Amino acid sequence: SQKIEQNSEALNIQEGKTATLTCNYTNYSPAYLQWYRQDPGRGPVFLLLIRENEKEKRKERLKVTFDTTLKQSLFHITASQPADSATYLCALTNDYKLSFGAGTTVTVRA
């Protein structure tokens, strides 16, 4: 059955460093992969979408890569700030239905 795994439940980093999150999937061939940010008690907020034929996408301090051979996406937050502390979710889709990973909670220490 389809499985989406995010590398770790929690990631603690020092302000200014780069946070790297991993999303691996099996038994799935998504056309699109999306990353969302979720703060406690709130709904997810869309960050980035990358298509299967794209290798890399950037938006401000965020960078996403998508390797369909490895079935993996990497999500980078560069020059991290305490305000980046949140849970980050990856989501896969072939149509309009999203399948989410459990998320990685990032804490950026000042």
Add this chain to the structure above:
Amino acid sequence: GAVVSQHPSRVICKSGTSVKIECRSLDFQATTMFWYRQFPKQSLMLMATSNEGSKATYEQGVEKDKFLINHASLTLSTLTVTSAHPEDSSFYICSARRTGDSYEQYFGPGTRLTVT
């Protein structure tokens, strides 16, 4: 733009009663809305897809008679949890896809349901 609201944000109800949750797209039209449920430290699980003017499509294992969905207009979808039980306590989140848009979904802030 692309703001989605949910009401109420929190609700506590007694076992056996029904609860209605509203999801509104405030500044865009949404042909399709989605309802998710999220338990603590778990991923969002899609419950159903709601299309304006037609019946909702439920995911496997989701009881359609228990979770009634109505999408009567392009800006409003409602989820009614009927005969709620403590195991229905969860965080319910809706999302909306803008009509004609690609694959982005805009999520509401969620509704925390507690059934006592």
